[in-house]
Amino acid sequence: MTDEANELRLIRVVGAAIVKDGKVLCAQRGVGKSLAGYWEFPGGKIEAGETPPQALRREIEEELLCEIDVGKEICTSDHLYDFGRVELTTFLCHLIEGMPVLTEHERIEWMNPADMPQLNWAPVDHDAVERIAKMAL
Numbered sequence: 001m002t003d004e005a006n007e008l009r010l011i012r013v014v015g016a017a018i019v020k021d022g023k024v025l026c027a028q029r030g031v032g033k034s035l036a037g038y039w040e041f042p043g044g045k046i047e048a049g050e051t052p053p054q055a056l057r058r059e060i061e062e063e064l065l066c067e068i069d070v071g072k073e074i075c076t077s078d079h080l081y082d083f084g085r086v087e088l089t090t091f092l093c094h095l096i097e098g099m100p101v102l103t104e105h106e107r108i109e110w111m112n113p114a115d116m117p118q119l120n121w122a123p124v125d126h127d128a129v130e131r132i133a134k135m136a137l
């Protein structure tokens with residue numbers, strides 16, 4: 001696809017920065033997916049009729065088998081990948097029920113905010129990671 005065709009394909013994605021005991025849950029994308037091996041915030045695409053927090057609660061139940069409270073928005077950023085433009089909105093979240101279970105990610109890690117920039121983040125995530133790294137959680 002040309003860059004122009006990709007510009008027409010806007011993929012709206014939500015990501016959860018789940019905070020527990022001052023650490024943030026970071027997830028590495030699995031083999032065989034787009035952006036395999038990159039680190040990301042668990043979450044996924046917003047479906048028709050969903051608000052961003054609704055989409056995020058659904059995605060976290062599906063992929064980490066736990067329930068979260070979706071708090072304040074950290075930021076919205078976008079990046080043009082070769083498969084389309086991803087617009088990522090990240091939110092600070094807390095666990096309500098259960099603990100995250102690894103299902104589709106390669107790895108999940110609880111990280112100190114200041115250490116998060118050391119991971120190899122998906123390009124659209126950098127703004128959120130920089131902001132979180134400066135937060136006292």
Ligand SMILES: Nc1nc2c([nH]c(=O)n2[C@H]2C[C@H](O)[C@@H](COP(=O)(O)OP(=O)(O)OP(=O)(O)O)O2)c(=O)[nH]1
Binds near residue numbers: 013015086
């Ligand atoms: N959930 C999530 N997705 C992200 C982040 N950063 C980033 O570039 N993405 C991209 C990866 C995917 O292309 C898309 C989210 O799609 P998804 O999570 O619903 O779908 P998926 O893993 O099955 O991805 P795909 O292989 O179908 O592209 O956004 C992030 O921090 N969190």
